[in-house]
Amino acid sequence: MQLIEWIYLGIFGVMLYSTVLWLIVYLDNREDVHKDPEPSYFPGVTFLVPAYNEEDYIAGTLESLLEQNYPSEKIEIIAINDGSEDNTLEEMKKYEDRIEIIDKENSGKSNSMNQALERVDTEVVACMDADSRPEKDFLKKMVGYLEEDGVKGVTPAMMIEDPETTAQRVVWFEYVYNLFLRKLFSIFDSQFVMPGPGSLYETKHLKEIGGWDEDTLTEDMEVVFRMMEAGAKIRNSTNAKVKTHSPPDFRGLLRQRSRWYRGNLNNAFRYRNVFLNPKFGNFGMVVIPFNLVWAALVMFIFGHFFYRLSTSLFDMAASIWQYGLQFSMPMISVQSLSLFHLFNVALAALGVFMLYMSISVSEIDLGERARKLDVVFFLIMYAFLYSVFWIKALADKFRGSKAW
Amino acid sequence: MVERKVEWKYLIAALLVTSVLFVGIFMVGTELSQYKIQDLQSEISNLQIEQQSTVLTYLLAENMETGSRCAAQSILAEQNMDDLYEVRKKLEQHRNSRKIEDPRYRNLKSRYILTLIENYLRRQSLESDCTNQTVEVLYFHRDSCDSCSGQGRVLTDLRHEYSDRLLVYPIDSDYSLEPVRFLEKYYGVQRFPTIVMEGEKFEGYTSRKRLEERLKNLFRSRNSTLNSTGSR
Numbered sequence: 001m002q003l004i005e006w007i008y009l010g011i012f013g014v015m016l017y018s019t020v021l022w023l024i025v026y027l028d029n030r031e032d033v034h035k036d037p038e039p040s041y042f043p044g045v046t047f048l049v050p051a052y053n054e055e056d057y058i059a060g061t062l063e064s065l066l067e068q069n070y071p072s073e074k075i076e077i078i079a080i081n082d083g084s085e086d087n088t089l090e091e092m093k094k095y096e097d098r099i100e101i102i103d104k105e106n107s108g109k110s111n112s113m114n115q116a117l118e119r120v121d122t123e124v125v126a127c128m129d130a131d132s133r134p135e136k137d138f139l140k141k142m143v144g145y146l147e148e149d150g151v152k153g154v155t156p157a158m159m160i161e162d163p164e165t166t167a168q169r170v171v172w173f174e175y176v177y178n179l180f181l182r183k184l185f186s187i188f189d190s191q192f193v194m195p196g197p198g199s200l201y202e203t204k205h206l207k208e209i210g211g212w213d214e215d216t217l218t219e220d221m222e223v224v225f226r227m228m229e230a231g232a233k234i235r236n237s238t239n240a241k242v243k244t245h246s247p248p249d250f251r252g253l254l255r256q257r258s259r260w261y262r263g264n265l266n267n268a269f270r271y272r273n274v275f276l277n278p279k280f281g282n283f284g285m286v287v288i289p290f291n292l293v294w295a296a297l298v299m300f301i302f303g304h305f306f307y308r309l310s311t312s313l314f315d316m317a318a319s320i321w322q323y324g325l326q327f328s329m330p331m332i333s334v335q336s337l338s339l340f341h342l343f344n345v346a347l348a349a350l351g352v353f354m355l356y357m358s359i360s361v362s363e364i365d366l367g368e369r370a371r372k373l374d375v376v377f378f379l380i381m382y383a384f385l386y387s388v389f390w391i392k393a394l395a396d397k398f399r400g401s402k403a404w
Numbered sequence: 405m406v407e408r409k410v411e412w413k414y415l416i417a418a419l420l421v422t423s424v425l426f427v428g429i430f431m432v433g434t435e436l437s438q439y440k441i442q443d444l445q446s447e448i449s450n451l452q453i454e455q456q457s458t459v460l461t462y463l464l465a466e467n468m469e470t471g472s473r474c475a476a477q478s479i480l481a482e483q484n485m486d487d488l489y490e491v492r493k494k495l496e497q498h499r500n501s502r503k504i505e506d507p508r509y510r511n512l513k514s515r516y517i518l519t520l521i522e523n524y525l526r527r528q529s530l531e532s533d534c535t536n537q538t539v540e541v542l543y544f545h546r547d548s549c550d551s552c553s554g555q556g557r558v559l560t561d562l563r564h565e566y567s568d569r570l571l572v573y574p575i576d577s578d579y580s581l582e583p584v585r586f587l588e589k590y591y592g593v594q595r596f597p598t599i600v601m602e603g604e605k606f607e608g609y610t611s612r613k614r615l616e617e618r619l620k621n622l623f624r625s626r627n628s629t630l631n632s633t634g635s636r
Contacts, residue, residue, distance in 0.1 A: 001504060013422065013426065017422045021414060231408070280408055281408030281411075286415065319557060333443075334439065335501065338502070339429070339436075342432055
């Protein structure tokens with residue numbers, strides 16, 4: 001076996017291992033995946049809704065928050081207009097008798113939220129992206145987790161709202177998959193992001209660690225590192241659904257993901273003391289290292305595939321140029337099958353099973369034909385896209401881009 | 405402050421399951437290899453049986469039939485070469501998909517090469533004034549030679565164009581079989597690729613144009629011989 005084949009064998013091993021690990025975590029905790037603890041009381045919750053040019057969506061978000069199935073005197077909403085150039089402020093003002101509004105100059109999401117955080121006096125504080133709409137029982141399903149000893153944060157179940165464009169439909173399924181995966185991470189005590197749309201924090205804890213970081217590209221990931229250092233536990237609810245938006249075009253999607261992955265790298269470097277540090281349990285020893293390994297792995301596979309594809313296209317073109325178009329039926333026989341095909345089949349089977357599990361956990365209706373097609377396209381395009389995301393992230397990093 | 409532990413039980417369980425999966429996949433892989441080798445074995449056996457029956461029929465015809473000498477020879481001349489090329493492709497596919505070396509493959513490939521050379525030998529013995537309008541080409545190559553794949557494509561292209569009249573015998577010089585060594589010595593093969601077309605040697609990469617030119621000359625001289633002596 002040549003070197004490249006040993007590398008692939010190693011890659012297969014890593015991929016098999018990770019899938020098996022998550023399946024085992026799931027199987028051992030099956031009953032907990034769907035259940036949320038009943039809250040014994042309803043703590044006060046303040047929602048922070050920072051908005052920059054979100055005139056189309058802000059009203060919907062505020063409505064969803066006001067319609068929460070939760071004692072209304074226990075919910076406070078602070079909407080922060082981050083110097084929008086459109087009618088976001090006007091839209092907010094329609095609700096001014098029921099919410100607090102901070103109008104300020106543009107200074108970024110983190111700073112906006114930190115300014116609002118100073119005014120929070122409820123036990124729980126939550127962030128809510130201005131384009132995201134939580135379901136009615138969202139809050140009720142999440143607050144119970146905070147009663148557990150040591151839990152300082154709870155993450156929701158994110159889904160994409162009405163995916164229409166291809167760029168949205170391709171990632172729609174990724175969100176469904178992550179909904180399931182996030183729960184497994186939570187059970188494994190190693191979540192590494194507190195998503196903007198609807199994460200809950202224990203106010204005291206968040207203020208103690210200093211709120212959100214205003215310099216990072218991904219404040220939702222950076223805050224987790226500080227929470228981990230302070231010994232906090234983070235839980236997740238698969239039933240607390242919040243619908244959010246994904247960029248409608250591929251350029252926007254690429255920009256978003258480049259930011260995410262660059263942020264990921266920056267934070268991993270900044271908090272490199274966490275890396276393989278047993279003090280940080282599963283988070284430091286398994287998940288953080290694994291994220292990096294996984295990204296490198298996908299890039300390698302894609303890079304190698306692209307290399308093989310382009311050399312064979314090149315050969316094909318050269319031979320057509322020299323000999324003209326020849327159509328000989330490629331002979332397909334059992335002799336072409338190899339050990340690696342078997343590995344691919346095994347991985348595919350496990351992957352499909354994981355996909356199936358994530359569909360059933362998220363309780364979405366796959367009855368629509370369109371949704372079924374989305375699954376197919378997801379499977380085809382995702383690996384390719386994922387590698388492109390990472391390649392762009394690295395390219396942007398090398399160019400020193402701080403773009404959002 | 406919460407005590408953070410690494411949940412080794414999951415990590416170890418996953419390692420065990422993954423190892424079992426790995427072993428399982430390798431075992432299936434072994435079964436697959438076995439199946440593939442057996443498939444090749446039967447293909448090559450069939451090839452050898454075909455070859456032997458054609459040769460025997462020819463010998464029988466030559467020795468026993470009182471009919472025209474050329475009729476016996478046409479049995480050999482009209483033998484279908486497609487199977488020979490197909491088995492070669494299968495051997496190549498097998499080799500390309502192989503991750504772990506198997507000595508049985510070399511054994512099968514050797515048998516194939518011997519069958520090939522025997523076929524060549526029989527064809528060479530056919531007399532030129534009967535039906536021998538085919539040109540036989542010996543193509544010596546090795547794995548390590550850079551221009552061999554390009555040369556191979558040239559020959560395949562020519563073979564497709566002149567289908568019944570051109571026969572290519574690819575001799576894999578990586579296999580030190582006696583007949584292979586004999587042929588190499590006989591034709592003084594030193595570089596790879598080397599093509600021997602009816603006695604004329606082309607060393608190194610030879611262009612399609614040059615080969616085609618020589619080929620056409622051979623066809624022309626064959627036709628004129630036939631025409632001058634008339635059919636028998």
